[in-house]
Amino acid sequence: MGYYMTVENKRIGYHHGDLRRDLLRVARDEISRNGAQAVTLSSLARLAGVSQPAPYRHFADRDALLEGVAVEAFEDLVSVLNGALATCASTDRLRAISRVYLTFGEANTEIYRLMFASRLVPEAKLGSALSTAADNALDLLRRVLSSGLPAGILGDNAYGTWAYLHGLVMLKADGFIQRPLSELIDTSDFLKTEGPCRT
The missing domain is CATH 1.10.357.10 (Tetracycline Repressor, domain 2)
Structure with missing residues (x-):
């Protein structure tokens, strides 16, 4: 959990138990703007301001x-x-x-x-x-x-x-x-x- 409590904390306002919800919100916003084809886990991590491995804690794949x-x-x-x-x-x-x-x-x-x-x-x-x-x-x-x-x-x-x-x-x-x-x-x-x- 260490990487959640540093830079990501400041970027996404993360607190325990909310990262999955935040990732879904960011994904939904991106899909609404550009379609589902534009979404990858790496792009989601970038948009959410979290480390590349972070989304994989909640989603096995795209x-x-x-x-x-x-x-x-x-x-x-x-x-x-x-x-x-x-x-x-x-x-x-x-x-x-x-x-x-x-x-x-x-x-x-x-x-x-x-x-x-x-x-x-x-x-x-x-x-x-x-x-x-x-x-x-x-x-x-x-x-x-x-x-x-x-x-x-x-x-x-x-x-x-x-x-x-x-x-x-x-x-x-x-x-x-x-x-x-x-x-x-x-x-x-x-x-x-x-x-x-x-x-």
């Missing part, structure tokens, strides 16, 4: 670091989705959660790509932190996106609606849509609801 970022992002997504549901009338759950999903994707383009347009989740080990965090988010989405439908067709309906939302996020991210995505939700006939949602 993939483990990216998995840590993705876990936090899925947990954030669950938090904002639940927040929307808590203030929304039951008759407008679909439009409310769709609006929040699009806002999250639009505001976190490169993090969203890491979550949904990389191999991290499909290749995650069953029961791993990433697999669990992703399942929690996707199960919530599937439940709400299929609300009001028989359980037997829950999955198919949810995937169709999710594909619509995902497509909007990616089209905006790649420059094909210029308008705020929230405007498309407000005018879309694809997401039909019956009542207002308090915001």
